[in-house]
Amino acid sequence: MSPLRILQTTRFAIPAVTELVVAPVTITPTKPLTPTHVKGLLWTDVLVKASAEVTAVRLVWNNRMATLTTQSTAFWHYLDLTEPDTDWSSESETRIGERYLRFHAEHRERDPRALDSYLARADQDGWIHPASRRMLELWRAELDLLGVGDLGLADDRPLATAAQPMIEALAERGLIIDHRRFGGPVHLDGPRWGMPLRQLVSSEGHPNYLLPILRELVPLICPARMFLLIHDDELTADYLLLERVLTEFGAAVTRLSLSRVPLNGTVRSSRYGGWRGATLADLSATSGTADRTAYRLGMRMYFAGTLHQRSAQSFRMELLRRCVGRAARLLERAPADRHAGAGENVVTALTRLRTRPGYVDPYRLTASMLGKRTALPAHALRAIYT
Structure with missing residues (x-):
């Protein structure tokens, strides 16, 4: 069948x-x-x-x-x-x-x-x-x-x-x-x-x-x-x-x-334009000193952290660039650690950030990462964010 x-x-009883x-x-x-x-x-x-x-x-x-x-x-x-x-x-x-x-x-x-x-x-x-x-x-x-x-x-x-x-x-x-x-x-x-x-x-x-x-x-x-x-x-x-x-x-x-990301204060469908200069191709082509790893982490810091689930703020290129710069500094301070027990620390930290349905909340995870003491060891941070 x-x-x-x-x-x-059949109707399932969900376990x-x-x-x-x-x-x-x-x-x-x-x-x-x-x-x-x-x-x-x-x-x-x-x-x-x-x-x-x-x-x-x-x-x-x-x-x-x-x-x-x-x-x-x-x-x-x-x-x-x-x-x-x-x-x-x-x-x-x-x-x-x-x-x-x-x-x-x-x-x-x-x-x-x-x-x-x-x-x-x-x-x-x-x-x-x-x-x-x-x-x-x-x-x-x-x-x-x-x-x-x-x-x-x-x-x-x-x-x-x-x-x-x-x-x-x-x-x-x-x-x-x-x-x-x-x-x-x-x-x-x-x-x-x-x-x-x-x-x-x-x-x-x-x-x-x-x-x-x-x-x-x-x-x-x-x-x-x-x-x-x-x-x-x-x-x-x-x-x-x-x-x-x-x-x-x-x-x-x-x-x-x-929430959608407004451009110049306006939320509109992409079929109506207004996206020139702010597409992913535009963002990835923006000149800067950060390497690929910092770009990846900084983009996630901005779109998953600064632009939280319900954020109504417009896209801001200067704020994104600031996030990429902060990502570069964060990566410099966090050398790859492969110490014993790191896996258990990752699971414990992420379990605390799970929602009731069972997924890890990206905003809470990013906010915790940006605190004075990140909840994740460096190798886990790189695996998830870069």
Whole structure:
């Protein structure tokens, strides 16, 4: 019997958690990584590395969770209409991002069936438009420099279950309102919990971004796993609904909602611009005397420590540079210590910083690290932060 079929017929009694499944919201490869993206990625990176010292951790990231969306495929269709002969292999992410801004600004009418082939190829073959493949290539280089653990950006992996079986599983539990037989959409039944209806599949058969997430996460549900959903505040309504749906399948679920990072006092979606000069590529290219290790630690000190979970302060380059400088001084004062018993000290220190759901809180960990006496020996600090 398949894992999905078992989930359709069984409700689990959740025992003690022995594995943490970390599922951050994925990012469509259509624009540069902004400070909001960097904050989410670094919180996830510190959380996964620190939590893995005290419990089993599985990070869930699948490119198809981001590409099987109208947001990605509509942009690809636009590029093929407007620039069918462009060679994207050497294009900069800023230039690709500028096309993304133009795509949203133009509000072109499109054939409702135009995206069918894009979605089919992306779902069945893992196809990604050359512009987005170029964007993923640039992201990989930037994240490697930043020391973010491998997300699998170069991997092609089918989602854990197909769309139709997932919809059938939702229907068996009464979690959807299905108007397809009338030529209409499929909605998640939010009103049963006092939430709004949320479209899951359009009347044209195109999935909302929540469907690929469910297709990947639901088959992973089993006893002793805790699911941690990481997302930004703007997606809270969707993720509250996602949490309820996963719970109906027997999952133990918790969420970590992060505030977005304003640019010049304004919080806006990356589709509206305002990110020039503040992308991850811009930050990594900023001149300075610090080495790569100090850059990695300083970026985490800023995005996980200074910009705490609910921070509303705007991105400040001078404050980031100050954090990188402080990181360099901290590393100079903390030679690598390999003394006996260091492992036990790490586990003890990190256990004290665990939240009730079982993950280590990146802000509390960073704040403790910046105190007069760091809670971690130097080798553990480097392993988690650099």
